[in-house]
Amino acid sequence: MIVTLAAFISSCNMRENIFIASGYSRDGVADVMLCRLDGNGSIDKISEISVGDNPSYFTFGRGGLIYLVNEVDTFNMKAGGGITTLRYDKNSKSLEKVSSLNQGGGGPCHIEVSADGKYLITANYGSGSVSVVKLNNGGIPDKVTDVIFYGEKSRPHMTIYNPRLRTYYISDLGLDRIHQLKLDTALGLLMNADIAYFSTEPGSGPRHMAIDRPPANLYVINELNSSLSVYNILSDTVTAKQTVSTLPEGYAEKSYCADIHLSRNGKKIYGSNRGHNSIVTFSVGIDGTLSGQTLNDCAGNWPRNFAVSPSGRFFLVANQRSDEISVVHEAGNSDEAVSSLTLNAPSCVRFFK
Structure with missing residues (x-):
């Protein structure tokens, strides 16, 4: 029984530490990799595939499906970008x-x-x-049901859902606003919420977002002014609570924020600084406000994206300009990676849930 239990625990740990990394395409090299992170922070590459057309971000579906965007302007010989669907086969590990x-x-x-x-x-x-695509009964993208255009200056960057209000927030870096939308699930159409958007600080460039649980606060990392903002989202009338810098006091060189994540227990929040090349950490108070800035070196150049390991001990950092996924300790400030994986211009890394 002890051996069986130990084997079961080991199996669970291996499964939850499996992750996918993707990046921008280059001829002759894979742009999507399936890997495992062990308890010591070492990466084991399991499988790889070349998707093409810049699979720069992805999310997971049911049944081992992985949905990747193709960040291009023409796809399948038509104007527009693409969605490529992969399937992870647990038996063949491919x-x-x-x-x-x-x-x-x-x-x-x-x-x-x-x-x-x-x-x-x-x-x-x-x-x-912003596009909406319907999935068929097998979870495969079937058809486009809606495309909303916000104008030439608009630069939508992320979508996140507030289950309390049944509202989708879409950060718009170009317009300095967060759109608030509802989804008609029968028709696949997006509609404005009662309040269509709220504005962020002019010139801030809202990029990625995170929501606490239960949803009370929206955290927005701002690319252009290197800040992190906290908003009260208990209703469609969103109010600003706090904005803090993600950089050390007195830092004057160019830097641009990118990604943001809450810790599993919601007591910490992390953000990446491209240019300063660091992961910033703040403590999250009971009221959702932030304090106690600390900075970790990302052990690479241009941290476009990152993930927190299931144990909370490591960051996996997609260092885009140094072509590597770097593993760094969540606690500590070493400028050396625990381990790393070579991937051309990595832009997304996520653990299977």
């Missing part, structure tokens, strides 16, 4: 391509499964739009 679809918006940079699991929503940075 990735296989299932389908591809033009989703009607140029330069998609983020993809999210709708709360009901029936649609995909993409933020299309290149064309200033």
